[in-house]
Amino acid sequence: MVRLITHNLLACHVKGCTSNNFPLQLQNVQIELRDADFNADFLKTFLPKLEWKALVESAKELGDTSLPIEQPEMLDDDFLKNLHHVLLEIHIEEGYMICPNCKHSYPISNGIPNMLLAEHEIG
């Protein structure tokens, strides 16, 4: 499964592609929504590890605009519930992740992202 929590950790790693290589743009995606157990402590712990702007941008690509542009200082229930949904309940089953810089395309198939590169593309 590719959820936005994982997508937020993935960057292009083609040889020489070292800037503007994150977040990967989501294209032609098929998504499924699946309930996940709500764990407020986990969300709070994970929050500092997120690239917030990238998360908001990627959620928007999937049609979800529930997150604020700036990460709020007060973590109320509504915010945490929206964050929970965006990070953990939207599953990208099929599609592509495109590098904003070099346009390399990483496929997602059957819920598994393929980050492998050909020999000549490896840095």
Add this chain to the structure above:
Amino acid sequence: MIPTPDLSHLSARDYESVYEPAEDTFLMLDALEADAEELRSMDASVFLEVGSGSGCVSAFAGKILGSGTLYLATDINDQACDCTRRTGLQNKVALNTIQTSFTHGLHPRLRNAVDIVCFNPPYVPTMSIEASEAQGLRGIEGSWAGGSDGMQVTNVFLGVVHELLSPTGRFYLVAVKENNISEIQNRMEKLHQLKSKIVLARRAGREHLSIVRFEHVSPSSI
């Protein structure tokens, strides 16, 4: 006692292309189980398994740590990725499977962020060319063919794992006698300031298996 993950969904057909859990896998499970209390008290937010194969180890970690941890599992073998995915579903552990080599594509964002890393590498000494070809083919041979001293693949990861570990992070590695474990330990401390300990050892047939656990020498400097 933490039950071994349910792998009844995997068949002989899966094990034609994916490593079937064996003594080395079970030794890793036993090492994690022995540390279960400590691992729980870490409040780990990120667990990572490199070369997850069947997904048995990651699913087991999920049983220890519960839903407050993100589970990342990588493998170069697409069939292994699929088995890991299915093992997550079967055992109700949210395993996030990524087809990649080591942590390629994840590395910059996981810097100093991973609390627990597990790696059961291809550790069997073989001809060097055999190990390289096996990695290129991304099939079952890549799960065991380790090249010179069985360290060809492991050494690549040993060069970068210190960058991934969080200040209190731990790295569990499966190794065999032929890998020259004391040399690995000295090197990791000298080059990467990771101290280590053999936490479990067992003989299985011809293999003298060990689990080596690494952590930062001085967590405060990370």
